[in-house]
Amino acid sequence: MAERPEDLNLPNAVIxxxxxxxxPDGVNVSKEARRAISQAASVFVLYATSCANNFAxxxxxxxxxxGDVLAAMEEMEFERFLEPLREALEVYKGQKGKKVSxxxxxxxxxxxxxxxxxxREEEEEEEEHMEEEEPAEPENEEEEEEExxx
Amino acid sequence: xxxxxPDKDDQKSGSKKTISLPISRVRLIMKSSPDVSSINQDALxxxxxxxxxFVQHLALSSFxxxxxxxxxxxxxxxxxxxxEETDTFHFLTDILxxxxxxxxxxxxxxxxxxEEADF
Numbered sequence: 055m056a057e058r059p060e061d062l063n064l065p066n067a068v069i070x071x072x073x074x075x076x077x078p079d080g081v082n083v084s085k086e087a088r089r090a091i092s093q094a095a096s097v098f099v100l101y102a103t104s105c106a107n108n109f110a111x112x113x114x115x116x117x118x119x120x121g122d123v124l125a126a127m128e129e130m131e132f133e134r135f136l137e138p139l140r141e142a143l144e145v146y147k148g149q150k151g152k153k154v155s156x157x158x159x160x161x162x163x164x165x166x167x168x169x170x171x172x173x174r175e176e177e178e179e180e181e182e183h184m185e186e187e188e189p190a191e192p193e194n195e196e197e198e199e200e201e202x203x204x
Numbered sequence: 205x206x207x208x209x210p211d212k213d214d215q216k217s218g219s220k221k222t223i224s225l226p227i228s229r230v231r232l233i234m235k236s237s238p239d240v241s242s243i244n245q246d247a248l249x250x251x252x253x254x255x256x257x258f259v260q261h262l263a264l265s266s267f268x269x270x271x272x273x274x275x276x277x278x279x280x281x282x283x284x285x286x287x288e289e290t291d292t293f294h295f296l297t298d299i300l301x302x303x304x305x306x307x308x309x310x311x312x313x314x315x316x317x318x319e320e321a322d323f
Contacts, residue, residue, distance in 0.1 A: 062233050062236060064225060064233075064255070065226060068226070072256055073260075076260035076263045076264050077264060077267055081267060081272075082276055082277045083263070084278065087266075087282070090283050094287075094300060097295070098255055099255055100234075100236070102254060103233075103234045103237050106251075107237065117243065117247075118242070118243040118244065119244050120244070120247050120250050122247060123250040131292045132257075134261070135258075135261075139253055139254060139257070142249075143250060145222065146222065147246070149222070
């Protein structure tokens with residue numbers, strides 16, 4: 055849960071950079087406009103979350119998944135995002151999976167060799183679990199944010 | 205520094221491929237929604253990426269629809285107009301209200317008071 059209201063804002067420096075990259079060179083974006091876009095982005099996240107959550111609830115799932123988010127985009131009439139999102143997800147999975155999948159492949163090979171090696175299986179499961187829960191590394195990202203601010 | 209950190213370099217040079225907004229912050233916003241219990245990593249990534257696409261799309265649409273092309277500016281009123289005029293951005297009208305002059309507001313206020321006084 056957010057402790058301070060400003061925790062629900064997105065970092066201004068990053069938002070400003072994205073805006074700058076989207077617009078033609080040399081366009082001057084007023085401070086007010088930047089703040090408004092940042093707030094709009096937060097509202098967008100909430101709206102998308104709520105739509106995605108509806109899809110998850112309909113399917114009687116508690117965890118939001120990629121399909122829910124994509125379905126939400128369609129419902130919100132942001133179909134234009136679907137293709138780039140799918141592409142980005144592929145790249146992301148590739149990047150994220152590099153280390154893990156190598157490890158998994160090795161483990162799977164080993165598993166195939168010796169089905170009875172339960173200790174290794176448990177180890178693998180633990181690793182996978184950690185990958186699912188913690189890859190966001192909130193502290194590191196906060197640091198990055200601050201770097202950008204300077 | 206950059207030699208030790210190839211991932212970071214990738215993010216900067218290929219910003220279209222990865223994300224620049226902090227996933228942790230997006231998760232915080234998502235979790236502030238009371239009926240969301242858990243979000244898997246891919247859904248989190250997609251929402252973050254979608255938010256970036258949204259920011260680009262909102263900025264560019266507002267710039268293209270607005271009068272700022274000649275002066276090379278993007279102003280608040282361009283955004284408020286886009287929210288009002290474009291269906292997909294309609295959900296933003298509450299947080300991007302159109303501005304009115306205090307003079308006009310006072311006028312309408314006076315009018316309302318006069319109407320009330322009539323009763």
